[in-house]
Amino acid sequence: MKIFSVKYLIILFFTIVLFTYCDKKIKYNADELLSINKISKNYCSNDSLNTYYEYIPTKYSIAKKWPVIFCFDPHGDGFSPLDSIKEIAEKFGFILIGSNTISNSTQNIDQTLSVLFDDVFKKYSIDNRRVFICGFSGGARIALSAAINLNKINGIIMCGAGITQPLPELNKLLNVYLVVGNQDFNYREVVNSNNFFNTSYNYHIEVFNGQHRWPPEHELHKAILWLLFNDMRKSFIEKDYDLINLFYNQSISNLKNYENDKQFVKAYNAAKNGFDFLKDLHNTKVFQKKMKKLIKEKAFKEEKNKISSIFYKENLLQDQYLNSYLTKDTAWWKNELKSIENIYNSEKDEEMRALYKRILSFLGIAGYSLTKQYIVNHDFITANKVILIYEIIEPDNPDCLFFKAILKYKSGNNKEAQELFKQAKNKGFNDINLTRQMMPNFN
Structure with a gap:
């Protein structure tokens, strides 16, 4: 029985939905042109040792505000995560920042983060409602800490690391997406993270087939879809009903296929996936009913x-x-x-x-x-x-x-x-x- 992958969903979506922009053309100098539609290296004006890679969408202009994703790698590799998500960033208009300075061994992490954020916000036209952090392993833990302590963060993607203690109450709702490989030594930690969330957090946990590493491209793309759907719920961006319906149909198909294959836990996760992504955007009663039914099943x-x-x-x-x-x-x-x-x-x-x-x-x-x-x-x-x-x-x-x-x-x-x-x-x-x-x- 074929289970359609998220990668298939992304590819199919990109063939169906075309995004158009109506921004006025801005005249760039030669240095600015070098950083458009490519991954390029930059440094903070107030600290030349605080360096980062950046990806700026082709249609970028100061005439509008843009969402940004900061990426943190445990070894300070700012390039790799950007290389994995630059295509979807281009499609949806995200600025990407990959730090080369923030890592597991960074000292004075708060100061380093502050300098990086100040630099990016001064250089680019950022939508303050759509500031996100993505991190892997130790970088994910840094991302969580920054999201809790910095009021400007609206959502985080935690890869290969979970929550190990109760989280503090916040004065706003923070969106948290956790993704981990089923062969990752942090797998148990991530899948048990739901024990530590409270009502300040809107969260989703995703598992892929793999080890302790940055997730494959299609999994990172799915995480960014999660951010987009949350922004649609908040009316920060217009609802894209083509994308919503496509994701709904995909989720229904996966749910049925897992049930037919008698993989009941995966069927439950598929139903929860559909509900978590599409609540308040689409009728999710079918997913809710299926979850309630499955948890009563002996096989489950x-x-x-x-x-x-x-x-x-x-x-x-x-x-x-x-x-x-x-x-x-x-x-x-x-x-x-x-x-x-x-x-x-x-x-x-x-x-x-x-x-x-x-x-x-x-x-x-x-x-x-x-x-x-x-x-x-x-x-x-x-x-x-x-x-x-x-x-x-x-x-x-x-x-x-x-x-x-x-x-x-x-x-x-x-x-x-x-x-x-x-x-x-x-x-x-x-x-x-x-x-x-x-x-x-x-x-």
């Missing part, structure tokens, strides 16, 4: 219980493996990883296969976090032990080489540190903030 309850038992097992495995980082040697870890691989390859159940992918993903982030923690605490002996295991788990991860460079640097072996750091950069390591923080005066 059995699926939910199965998922709960998998989560319980996952929690136990994480605790056991975290302890094993300090109690087991590299030979044990090599055998254990082979065992996990064999279980994964022989497992037929989709949910169980995703579980073991999440475990492997968790082992990687645990290696990163433990190594960094022991280096910061100057426990270099334990850090060296942990990094040997981390390297077995993720042999191609440039962070391993970076941490090895730090350990050589801390031991006074600057030459080897330089060589390892060069190898890390060649493999893709580019976190300038973390380098400055952990290897000051490194040359």
Whole structure:
């Protein structure tokens, strides 16, 4: 049974709906022309080290106000998220800003954010009602904090990270879109985030088939549709009934197909998807009725219980493996990883296969976090032990080489540190903030 993808929806929509603009043409100088309809690098006027990539829609002019999406990557990669969403930004007229300075290791984050926001708002004609933040992993946590603390944020897209504690009451409604891969080590955290929202937040949780990374383009496009539908609800923009009806029909089709395939939890999620996106824009009674019916079904309850038992097992495995980082040697870890691989390859159940992918993903982030923690605490002996295991788990991860460079640097072996750091950069390591923080005066 074919389930139509969101990617198909986006492509189909773009073939049906054409957006036209009636703005007056503005005369740009040569420098301004370079930044239109392409991703280009810029810097803050008050801080040249605070840099960002930007995408400005072709039809941009100061004659109207424009929505903006700020994007935060955990490693300060401002380019990648913009590259994924520039097409839909062009279609719907979003300005995109991708920070190269804000990352997991950024110090004085509030000041850095303030300088970035001030710079963008001074340079461009921004619609204050339509200011959004999108972040991945640690960048998502920064986005949430900024949205809560800065009154100017109207919506956020949190990728690969969830809510871990009750959120504060706000004096306005904040729209929150959470999206995570089913093989992401933060999967449980994200899908359980609904336990921490209150009436100050309008939220939606979306799951895709994938690991801990920026979501694929069509998932990010869907997240932006969520922002658009919320703006339609608030009458910030005109209701696009072609798009609304198309999304409604797509949701009905997915719901029926999941039911026919007896995938009842996915059917429930499809119904909730339709309701969350289309409430107050379309008649959603069919989705509400279906959700009420499904939660009473025996098969649905059995699926939910199965998922709960998998989560319980996952929690136990994480605790056991975290302890094993300090109690087991590299030979044990090599055998254990082979065992996990064999279980994964022989497992037929989709949910169980995703579980073991999440475990492997968790082992990687645990290696990163433990190594960094022991280096910061100057426990270099334990850090060296942990990094040997981390390297077995993720042999191609440039962070391993970076941490090895730090350990050589801390031991006074600057030459080897330089060589390892060069190898890390060649493999893709580019976190300038973390380098400055952990290897000051490194040359």
